[in-house]
Amino acid sequence: MTTQKDLLEAGLDVRRDMFGVAGAEQALETATDFTAPMQDIVTRWCFGEVWNRSPLDRKTRSMLTLAIITTLGKQNQFKLHVRGAIANGVSKEEIREVLLHTMVYAGVPAAVDSFGSAVEILKDLGLEK
Numbered sequence: 001m002t003t004q005k006d007l008l009e010a011g012l013d014v015r016r017d018m019f020g021v022a023g024a025e026q027a028l029e030t031a032t033d034f035t036a037p038m039q040d041i042v043t044r045w046c047f048g049e050v051w052n053r054s055p056l057d058r059k060t061r062s063m064l065t066l067a068i069i070t071t072l073g074k075q076n077q078f079k080l081h082v083r084g085a086i087a088n089g090v091s092k093e094e095i096r097e098v099l100l101h102t103m104v105y106a107g108v109p110a111a112v113d114s115f116g117s118a119v120e121i122l123k124d125l126g127l128e129k
Contacts, residue, residue, distance in 0.1 A: 004044060011048030014058075018084035058088040063098050066090075070099060070114040071106035078114050082121040092127050 015024035031039040051061055062085035069078045085095060095118055103111030122128035 007044040007048035008040070009048075010052050011043035011046070014047040014051045015043060018058075018062075018087045019080065020087075023080075023083075059085075059090055062088040062090050063094065066095065066098050066114070067102040067106070070102045070110050073110050073113065075113055075117050079117050079121050082118050083125070086125060086127070092122055095122075 012024060012028075015027070018024075019027075028039055028043070051058065056064075062081065065081050066078065066085055069081055082095065090098075096115075099111050099114050099118065102114070119128055
């Protein structure tokens, strides 16, 4: 039986792998009384439960996440998940193809914004000029 504590630890492991120890810890350490319950749920449910389900691997989940976040137009989250996608083995070329595919189905403005955000993060990671 998986406990809430097990899910929290599993979620923290995923967050650390994707966003680095500092990024994962910062999200929890900066939580306030107001935001702590949200961070707990995100860690347990999103990263502990969903990101650890089979049969999809983390790379596939990252590509799906980039497409969904592009569609929603949530650029701050998109930038975070570009870093996570790279950590999960998604290549720069695969990110480009996800965005081109999303552009056709979700719209040009959403994809153009995400291309700009992806370039910003890829430059920070030394993967783009």
